[in-house]
Amino acid sequence: MAQSTIEYDHIEQFQTTVYGDVVRPDDAEYDDARSVWNGMIDKYPALIARCRGVADVIRAVEFARENDLRATVHGGGHNVAGTAVCNDGLVIDLSEMRAVWVDPEERTAWVQGGATWADVDHETQAFGLATPGGVVSKTGVAGLTLGGGIGHLRCKYGLSCDNLRSVDVVTAEGRYLTASADENEELFWGFRGGGGGLGVVTGFEFELHPAGPEVATCFVLYPGERAGEYLRAYREYVSSAPDEVTTLSSTGVMADEEVFPADVVDDLKIGFLGCYAGPPEDGEKALAPLRELGEPIADFSATMPYTEFQQLLDEDYPDGMRYYWKSLYLDGLTESAIDRIRYWAETAPSPLSTVDVWELGGAITDVDLDETAFVGRHAPFLLGIEANWKDSANDDVNVEWVRDCIDDMRQFSDGSFYLNFPGFFEGGEAALESTFGPAYERLIGLKEEYDPEGLFDLNRGAKSAD
Numbered sequence: 001m002a003q004s005t006i007e008y009d010h011i012e013q014f015q016t017t018v019y020g021d022v023v024r025p026d027d028a029e030y031d032d033a034r035s036v037w038n039g040m041i042d043k044y045p046a047l048i049a050r051c052r053g054v055a056d057v058i059r060a061v062e063f064a065r066e067n068d069l070r071a072t073v074h075g076g077g078h079n080v081a082g083t084a085v086c087n088d089g090l091v092i093d094l095s096e097m098r099a100v101w102v103d104p105e106e107r108t109a110w111v112q113g114g115a116t117w118a119d120v121d122h123e124t125q126a127f128g129l130a131t132p133g134g135v136v137s138k139t140g141v142a143g144l145t146l147g148g149g150i151g152h153l154r155c156k157y158g159l160s161c162d163n164l165r166s167v168d169v170v171t172a173e174g175r176y177l178t179a180s181a182d183e184n185e186e187l188f189w190g191f192r193g194g195g196g197g198l199g200v201v202t203g204f205e206f207e208l209h210p211a212g213p214e215v216a217t218c219f220v221l222y223p224g225e226r227a228g229e230y231l232r233a234y235r236e237y238v239s240s241a242p243d244e245v246t247t248l249s250s251t252g253v254m255a256d257e258e259v260f261p262a263d264v265v266d267d268l269k270i271g272f273l274g275c276y277a278g279p280p281e282d283g284e285k286a287l288a289p290l291r292e293l294g295e296p297i298a299d300f301s302a303t304m305p306y307t308e309f310q311q312l313l314d315e316d317y318p319d320g321m322r323y324y325w326k327s328l329y330l331d332g333l334t335e336s337a338i339d340r341i342r343y344w345a346e347t348a349p350s351p352l353s354t355v356d357v358w359e360l361g362g363a364i365t366d367v368d369l370d371e372t373a374f375v376g377r378h379a380p381f382l383l384g385i386e387a388n389w390k391d392s393a394n395d396d397v398n399v400e401w402v403r404d405c406i407d408d409m410r411q412f413s414d415g416s417f418y419l420n421f422p423g424f425f426e427g428g429e430a431a432l433e434s435t436f437g438p439a440y441e442r443l444i445g446l447k448e449e450y451d452p453e454g455l456f457d458l459n460r461g462a463k464s465a466d
Contacts, residue, residue, distance in 0.1 A: 006046060006067050014049075014063045018056040020096060023048040033093070034085055036074070037138075039320040040395065041082035045072075048091040054168070054176060054202050057092060061200065062174045064090045064455060072458045073200050076114040077140020078317070080325050081422050083196070084143075086458045092200055094142070102127060107208040108165060113201050115141045117151075120206075121307045130211035130306060131163045135248075135273075137311045142201055147419035148193040148374040150382065152310070155246040155362030156277035157209050161192040161374055162367050168203035172451040180205075190446045193374025194439070195419050197456045198446055209277075212306030216276040216283025218247065219300040219312065220291050224268025227251050227342045231357070233293050234272065235333040243362040245286050247274030251345035252354035264297055268346055274359075275309055316352075317388070324387045324399050326406045327421035328413040329379035333357065337412040344385070344405040349397045355405070356384035373439050375416050383409055384421050 015022045023033040024047060033048045046069060049060040064071040067090075074084040076095030085091050094114035101110045104127040111120055118137035124130050132153040134144045141160075144151075149160020157163065166180035167188065179188035190198055222230055234249055241247075251270045254260075260269075272290045276283025280303040291301055317323075330337060345355040364377055376382065385405050387398040402423065416435040425431065433440045451457075 006069075010063075010067060011047065014059070017059050018049065018051065020050040020052040020056050020093075023050065034091070035320075036082060036084055037078045037317075037319050037323075038080055038082055039322045039392075040324065041079075041085065043082065043085045043087050045086055045091045046088050048093055050093045050096055052096050054170065057094070057170045057200050057202055058174050058176060060090065060092045061170055061172065061455070064092075065172070065174070070458050071455050073113075073142070073196060073456070075140035075142035077116045077138060077143060078136065079140070079143060080323050080420070081424055083425075083458060089458060094200075094202070097202065100124075102129070102208070104129065109206045109208055111141050111204045111206060113142045113203060117141060117144070117310065118307075121310050124208055125212050125305075125307050127208075128210060128213055129208035131206040131208050132157050132160050133310070134160075135310075136313050136317055137307075138314055138317070141204060143196075144420060145204060146191060146194070146196055146201065148376070150358060150360075150418065150420070152246055152275050153209070153211060153277050154364055155243045155359065158363040158367060159193070159374060160206075161372055162363070163207045163209075164188075164192055165205040165207055167191050167201050167205070169199040169201055171199045172453065172455040176202075186442070187446060187450065189371070190373050190443055192372035193419070194436075194443050194446075198450050199456065211277055214280050214303050215306045215309060216280040216287055216303050217301055217309050217312075218272060218274045218287040218290050220293075221254070221269050221271040221297045221299075222294050223264075223297060224251060224253075224270050224342075224345065226294065227268065227270040227345065228338050230270050230272075230293050231333060231338045231341065232335075234290070234357070235338075237289055238359045238361075242286060244276050244278040244283070245274060246277070246359065246362070247272060247290065248356055248358045249273075250354040250356045251341060252348055253351035254354065255351035259298060266351065269297060273312075275306075321352075322389050322392065322395065322398070324402050324423060325421040326385050326402050326423040327418040328383045328406060328409055329360075329376045329416050329418070330357075330381040330383050330409075330412050331414070332380055332412070334412065337409070340408060340412075341383075344401075344408070347401065348387070349394065349401055350387060350389040352388040352390075353398070353401070354384075354386050354388075356386060358382040358384060370439075373436070373443060375436055375439065376418060379413075379416075382418055383413070384418070385409075
């Protein structure tokens with residue numbers, strides 16, 4: 001619904017009932033307010049409500065319902081698919097709600113819905129504690145957690161959603177409630193990996209674990225001409241590595257003139273990145289085999305502050321660059337799969353793009369399949385295809401490369417994908433139903449109970465029946 005169809009006095013009244021700003025299309029800050037991290041996303045909402053607390057969120061939900069507006073939730077971090085904003089609807093922007101409270105004795109943290117992982121790490125590391133987050137500190141807590149949350153501590157401590165104790169939610173009816181293992185249990189199940197679309201999560205309570213302040217890390221890059229050999233060695237390494245070790249591999253040109261010598265900057269490379277969730281001296285020994293696969297192009301491995309490691313990739317994903325990512329859970333790293341990974345990395349049209357293999361297993365498999373909505377616990381690896389580029393003129397060729405790669409790599413997968421690397425959710429409900437399997441009917445049941453009219457249909461996750 002276009003902004004012009006909303007009664008002017010309704011907007012004026014709305015503005016007087018919230019503490020945060022209400023941004024309209026004719027306001028000077030509108031373009032900044034509607035912009036998100038992915039430069040491919042160019043949407044024009046009717047209004048943007050910059051909420052400062054739960055009361056503002058409740059009022060925003062009521063306003064959307066009263067004016068027949070679809071709503072999206074912007075958590076303040078990354079959003080590859082662009083579902084945080086919408087055309088002609090209301091954006092409920094939580095990016096000013098970033099507070100984090102830590103209870104070091106109970107080892108818990110309560111986190112507002114607009115916080116990033118940098119916000120969480122800053123507070124929890126003051127006590128030598130952490131909860132599994134992402135691999136880029138500017139990522140939003142809300143989006144990552146609701147989609148599962150695959151980060152640097154996953155093999156030891158599980159997914160972000162596995163470490164949730166409770167969530168505070170504003171439903172489509174404007175009700176404020178808490179969901180946990182003891183209260184609104186089915187809704188809590190759905191928020192643990194089922195994506196958005198069930199309400200606005202204004203607060204997360206996480207379990208914390210000992211981590212840092214110093215951790216042993218691995219970040220080593222080798223010549224890509226031997227990528228197949230190194231991936232085979234990586235497959236063998238992760239098969240016997242302790243759960244304290246969590247790693248991933250990236251294959252691509254990764255052109256960076258500040259990092260690589262001129263004679264190799266445009267060459268294909270394969271890198272291994274990971275850390276050890278335990279004493280650094282033990283971690284250095286456990287990670288050493290990844291640093292000894294051959295003669296590296298560069299080796300940035302070191303014992304460093306956990307917060308520094310969490311920020312290591314931040315500069316590689318700047319605001320406004322163009323991103324299109326997809327994923328598949330792999331049945332394994334077979335010889336054929338490894339050959340195809342190298343092929344697709346070599347054919348990437350952008351030197352900033354990579355084909356990534358994320359080690360799974362460990363604590364991820366300790367959670368029963370029906371305990372959360374998250375899918376993928378069965379898989380030993382996640383394949384991530386990242387197209388990253390700068391010029392809009394190259395949109396089509398980069399998107400096509402990702403889609404072609406995914407179509408080819410489905411032969412090594414059951415076809416399910418990680419909800420945080422979804423492309424633009426091509427395939428709609430059929431793709432989600434295929435990915436979630438039996439859990440999809442439970443998600444539909446939650447949707448019918450908590451958002452039957454589809455107020456939040458534009459966010460990812462199950463859609464309402466109508």
